[in-house]
Amino acid sequence: MVAKANVAKLPVPPPRDSVASAEVSLYRNVLKIREDHSLENLGISFYDAESTIQWSYNADFYFHAASTMKLAVLLGVFRQVDRGEISLEAPVHVRNRFTSIVNQEPFMLDLGRDADPDVYGHLGKTLTVRELAYWMITKSSNLATNLLVDVIGISTIQQALDELEIDGIKVLRGVEDQAAFNAGLNNEVTANGLLKLLRLIADGKAYSQSACDEMLKIMLDQQYRGGIPAGLPKAARVAHKTGNISTVHHDAGIVYLDGRKPYVLVILTQFTPEQGRGTAVADVSRDIFNTLAGITYE
Amino acid sequence: MSDLSAPQVLKVVDAFDLDDELRSILRPGEMVRDDQGRRHRLPRYFYEIASHEVAMQTRLSQNFSLNEFILVDLKEAPRLQQYPRYVPCAVRTLAFYLQQFRAMIGLSVHIAVNGAYRSPAHKLSQHATPHMWGTAADFYRVGNNILKTKELIEKYNDAAEDLSADVTVLPYGPVPGKNADDHVHFDLGYITVVPREISEDRMEQPQESRPRFAFEERRRKDRRSPESEEVPTK
Structure with a gap:
C-alpha cells in the first residue's frame, strides 16, 4: 500500500530527451555529486544562449568569494x-x-x-x-x-x-x-550573481562591446583549468575565473563550443578543510555538458 | 647613438614661464606645509626633459640617469607624465649624494617608481616632502637585495647617515611618512637650486601688466609685506 501510494505521488516522467527530463536528470545528478563529494554546500547557475534554458540549484546562497x-x-x-x-x-x-x-x-x-x-x-x-x-x-x-x-x-x-x-x-x-x-x-558571491555578471560580458553589455571583448580575451587565457574545462571536451574554449581557499572551490565561466551559442556556467562548492577540494566542479561541468548535448529542442 | 660620455646640457626653465596647466600643477614658489606644519616654498627652476630618450641618456652622475628620478605611475598628474617633462634643478644634488652612497656601499641602488621627484599634484604629495623638491629618493633594492627586512633597511639607513649629516632617513616601521618597511628613504631636505644662468632679480620686474594667477598677485603683495601668505597643499 505504501509503495503504491508513493508511486502515485511521483510526477509523470517527461520524455527522455526533453528539457523537463533534462532538468530532472540534472537535479538528481547534482544531488549525487554533492553527496559523493561530501560538500557542505553547492551552488549552481547556468544559462544556455543556444536553448535559452536557465537552470539553477541553490543559486542565491552566499559563498566566500575567494578569487x-x-x-x-x-x-x-x-x-x-x-x-x-x-x-x-x-x-x-x-x-x-x-x-x-x-x-x-x-x-x-x-x-x-x-x-x-x-x-x-x-x-x-x-x-x-x-x-x-x-x-x-x-x-x-x-x-x-x-x-x-x-x-x-x-x-x-x-x-x-x-x-x-x-x-x-x-x-x-x-x-x-x-x-x-x-x-x-569577506567578499561573497552567489551563483546567480556571478552568472549575471558573466552574461553581461558574454552579451557585450558590460559598459561597451570593446570593454567586453577585452575582458573576454583576458578570461579566455585562464591558466587554471581544473574546474569547468576539466569536464569538457578539449575543443571547448572557456572564458573563466576560478576561486580556491581551504574550504571552497569555485569556477565561473562562459563555455564556447563550435556550432552553437555559448553557455554561461557558475559552480560554487564549499567543504570542510579536512575534506579538501575534489573534482566536484569538473563533475558538475561534465554533467551539464552531457545534459545539454542530449537535449532535443521542440 | 649619442655619446654618453659627452656632457649633456639640460634646458633650465622658470616654471612661471610654463603654460597655465603646468604652472597650476607645479605651483612654483608657493608655500606648502610639511607634516609638522613647517612651511616650505616650492621650487621654481626646473630642468626641461624633451623626451624619454633624453631622460635615458642624460647622466646626472656616473651611475644615475635622469630617467631614474622621474619614474612615476598613474598617481602623478597625467600632464606630468607627458614629455616634455620637468624636474627641479636640485635633482643633480640628490644624484651626487646617491653616487657617493653607491660608492660607499659598493652596490647598485635602485630607485623605486614614485621614489624620486613627485609634483605637488602627485597623489602621494599630501604634505610637503623633499620629493617635491627632487631631493629625496626611495630605493627598494640595493644590489640584488630587495629591501624587505628590518635588518637590511637598518643596515642601509645607517650607511646613508654615515655618509653625511646632510642625509636623513626614515626609521624602519609601518607608518607611511614616518617609517618605511619596504624601502630606504634617502632625504637631503628642502634644497632649492638657482641655476647660474638665472638672474634672480627677474621676479622683481613686471613680466606682464596683469598677473596670471591670484597667487602671483598675492606673491607680489608678499614682497611688499614681511609675512608671506601660505597656500596649503591639496
Missing part, C-alpha cells in the same frame, strides 16, 4: 577605462603594501603563496593596468588584484555592480586582508 571576486575587480577596472578615468596602458607602481579595511593597519601579501613571479618580479617597478588585469585573472595574482583595487577603489567596484544591477556579489576588500578575515568581513 571569483576578481571578476568584479575586472569589471570595475573596465568601467573606469570605458569612462576614460584610467588607461589600460597607465603604469602602476608594483608595491607589496596595502591597508586593512578593519584597522587601517598596513599589511603585506605572502608572496611565497602567490605564485605569480610575473607580478612580484616587478616589485619597485611598474606594470600597466592591462598587464595587472591579465595576471589578476589568468594566474589569479593576489598582488595584481590588490594593486588594481587600490587604483580604482572598492567603492568603484561596488558602483559598477550596482550600475549593472548585479545582485549577489559583495566586494568589501582586496585579498589577504587577515584582519578583515578575522573580523568576518
